[in-house]
Amino acid sequence: MEIEKKSTRDGLGDSLLELGENPDIVVLSADLTESVRVDKFAKKFPNRFIQTGIAEQNMASIAAGLSLCNKIPFITSHAAFSPSRNWDQIRVSICMSGENGANVKIASTHSGFSNAPDGQTAEALEDIALMRVLPKMTVISPIDYYQTIKAVSEAVKYKGPVYIRLSKTDTECITSEKDDFQIGKTYVLRKGSAITVLCTGVITAEVLKAMEMLDKDIELIACPTIKPLDAETILKSISKTGKVLTVEEHQLSGGFGSAVLEMLNEHKVPMTITRLGVNDAFGVSGSYEDLLQKFCLDSKSIAEKIKAL
Amino acid sequence: MLNKICHLEELAIKIRKNIVTMLLEAGSGHPAGAIGMAEVFAALYFEVMNIDPHKPDDPNRDRLVLSAGHMVPVWYATLAERGYFDEKLLWKLRKFDSPLQGHPVLASIPGIENTSGSLGQGLSQAIGMALAAIIDQKDYRVYCITGDGELQEGQIWEAAMLAPKYNLANLAWIIDRNRIQLSGNTEELMPLEQLRAKLEAFNWNVMEINGHDIEEIVSACNMARNVTQRPSAIIANTTPGKGIDFMENKYEWHGKSFNKTEAKKALAELSTLSNRISKV
Known part of the structure; x- marks a missing residue:
């Protein structure tokens, strides 16, 4: 369907x-x-x-x-x-x-x-x-x-x-009319125990497609609220998986992944995380799909990054 | 009315003296514009505006938005004089943990209606308040005070275009036309003339007054109240540092405070000014 x-x-x-x-x-x-x-x-x-x-x-x-x-x-x-x-x-x-x-x-x-x-x-x-x-x-x-x-x-x-x-x-459409939304809350879209994937915005749809291409035990958490960040849910997931990847349609500097990094540092979680986004660059003209591919934010590229973790 | 005018002139002199002392205590600030606007503030808070210092949050009160935030010492001094807060707080201007910051911050102290400091935003804020009155069918009026150098900011002209479009007859924009700014005289730094023609071309009801003449200020505000369908702009020609000889019309006094000797001289001069400001 x-x-x-x-x-x-x-x-x-x-x-x-x-x-x-x-x-x-x-x-x-x-x-x-x-x-x-x-x-x-x-x-x-x-x-x-x-x-x-x-x-x-x-x-x-x-x-x-x-x-x-x-x-x-x-x-x-x-x-x-x-x-x-x-x-x-x-x-x-x-x-x-x-x-x-x-x-x-x-x-x-x-x-x-x-x-x-x-x-x-x-x-x-x-x-x-x-x-x-x-x-x-x-x-x-x-x-x-x-x-x-x-x-x-x-x-x-x-x-x-x-x-x-x-x-x-x-x-x-990932959620439905019946689903809950509260400011400051994250939503676990898929439960898993090997890798925590955190995403924000409509790029979440690409991440879901990427997950279908993979045979990995991924916990996917949607973070619609970037500020204030729901540290509790994210930390709980990370303590289980020990691995984090963030995905956003934004510059890596100062964006969603940065917010996650800062939060981990605040909570003295000693780990590096993989952040997907735009690395200090401007785009070009093209279709939405063209640009996602150029910046490796399409489902296939995301799947490859997750696989390499 | 004559008694009232004399009373307001006296008040304006007291406000000036307080500004001098405030800035001396603070050690920094912007005296020339604040001192030049003493009559306008006295007229607004003691004659023109429908306000009650005991009900600073009354939803039906008239509002004043100060866009030229650096002029705030005259606002604080006027509010204290009108009974919004204790005069003692004036001597804490710009001090650590004082509610009287160097530029106005909304809700920091009763009577302050907006936050400003980055120039050019107040006219838009005032428009928002005037639009809210129309939406809610309330009859309060909104007064906005900008500088003249401030009119170099592009946002002012965005706002100047919008207010006549929405027929904001409940808005009066008072421009402190003192012809100085931090680095020089406005007409040399960035010519603003023909200001009246510019505003008229934007479809404002424009009046030009002597900004030290209480009667002219009050009457311009009353005339603005009687205009329907259009916002009013009142170009208040003022002398920066008015009443203090060594400051008058000197742009160097836009943004520096007094030392003790200067303050003493200024206060002495202000003490001999009674009833003379508008008539000299």
Whole structure:
């Protein structure tokens, strides 16, 4: 049977449409309305949709102002622009506003290589690092469409800034409507005892395909929340397997694998880990699949890396 | 009204004196702009704005957003004078563990409405508050204060485009037109004129006033309140360091504090100024 494929940007749009009855939710767009799938929200709730034009900095600070008057604003754009063009505004206007930071949700689509045909300037490979470094910021990178729907809903309940990293590409649905999602929790997708594989974001679908090619006793843990990291579950798995591999569609510097490394160091776990991601490079134009292959993040390359462990 | 104006002029002088002492104690800071804005702050907090220092979180209060964060000593001094917090805290400006940081931080002390320091963000923050009022059908007003050198930041013009688009008549943007910035005079460093024409072209309701004349400040804010469909920009022409002869119009005083001798001289001069600032 063909597995259902959907993008996490569709998860954002569908979720906001459903949550839109909440009179506090305000959606802001910097021109990319349909592209980030908030066009339906804009039509249904025009009084709570703000079109800032191509002005991500203005959008971020306006959202801070809205949140200071008890609104729950979502700023939406592509991950290559927000958060990068507006990092200063996210730091000062959002993260430094009040004890928990301003209650602004930053939802960014087209992350990783999902906008690959547009070339390297459109490929967001640094956004996790940019957001993870900020105090008060929570960073979520859902693994599929259904998890995105829940992550958006949980982000609304959570009081404080949340970065939600989303993708343009239609990828396999791994979770279902019934599955649990909580901020700060990891989810064991496959139980195993020889190797711990940790992944975040929609690249998880590639990892699952890689596992089908292998005859290895792998424990696969999805880590949709990168900050705060669920140290307990990860450490428990590692104490059993003694081997770790991380997979992300992001620069290795400052990304998800770095977060895992830092956590292991904090807990004085004396081990080296294998991190898959982009090693200090920019991409090129091509298809999503082309770019995954170029950076050895396609299922076949991932399988080879796991095999070599 | 005349009595009221005299009272506010006196208050502005007291605020100036407190700024001098605060900066002397702190050993660093930005005096010229803060001192130049004393009348604007006195007018806003003692006449114009619908606020209650005992209810600093009242959802229906008017808001002031300070975009030019380095001007914060005048905000702190005004808030203390208005009864938001104990004046003694002023002497701890910029000290370790003091709630009065060198630039404003939201929720650090009652009355501070926004976080700023990186220039150019406040007008957007104020727009967010004004939009929230429209969404929630509340009738509070939002005042935003920026510098003029600050208008070199691109984000200001993003915000300047958006506010008229959303007919933010509940927003008043007060520009401290003191013509200096850290490294020099604004018109030499980066020409801003014709500022009025620029803002009018962006579809703002623009007024130009003497930023030391209490009556003009209050009346401009009242006129802004009566405008429908458009946000108002008030270009407040001010003299940086106003009232302290050796500071006036000198950009060198944008970002350095006083030594003891300078502070003494400044305070002595301010003591002889009563009722003279706007009329001299």
